[in-house]
Amino acid sequence: MTEADLIAAAKRYLKEQYAEDTVAMTVTRNGVKDGSGVLAVDCTVRIGAETSDWSKRFTFTRGRITDMSARRR
Numbered sequence: 001m002t003e004a005d006l007i008a009a010a011k012r013y014l015k016e017q018y019a020e021d022t023v024a025m026t027v028t029r030n031g032v033k034d035g036s037g038v039l040a041v042d043c044t045v046r047i048g049a050e051t052s053d054w055s056k057r058f059t060f061t062r063g064r065i066t067d068m069s070a071r072r073r
Contacts, residue, residue, distance in 0.1 A: 001032065001035055001060075001063055003027060003030055006027075006030065006032055006039045006058075006060065007025055007027065007039075007041075009058075009060075009064075009065060010022075010025065010039060010041060010056070010058050010065065011025065013058065013065045013068065014043075014045060017068075018045075018047075019047060020045040020046065020047055021045065021046045021047070022043060022044075022045055022046075023043075023044040023045060023046050023051060024043060024044045025041050025042075025043040025044075026041060026042045026043070027039065027040070027041050028040045028041060028042055028055070032060050035060060035061075035062050035063035036060055036061050036062060036063075037059075037060055038057050038058065038059050038060070039057070039058045039060065040055070040056070040057045040058075041055070041056050041057075041058070042054070042055050042056075042073065043055075043056060052072060053072070053073040054070050054071065054072055054073060055070070055071045055073055056068060056069065056070045056071075057069045057070075
């Protein structure tokens with residue numbers, strides 16, 4: 001998986017799981033190798049008219065997101 005693939009998967013996950021639209025996403029650490037590992041990002045998301053800034057960590061296992069943690073910035 002390329003970094004672009006990982007970012008696309010993270011954006012899709014946020015939309016499907018939390019109804020969040022991604023306004024901006026910057027990778028702060030890419031520890032995903034062969035489809036498994038952690039992708040850390042800083043992002044701005046929107047739900048309805050409200051936007052908020054977050055640091056999020058997506059855990060990938062065999063190319064799929066299996067967990068996510070988030071901390072508001």
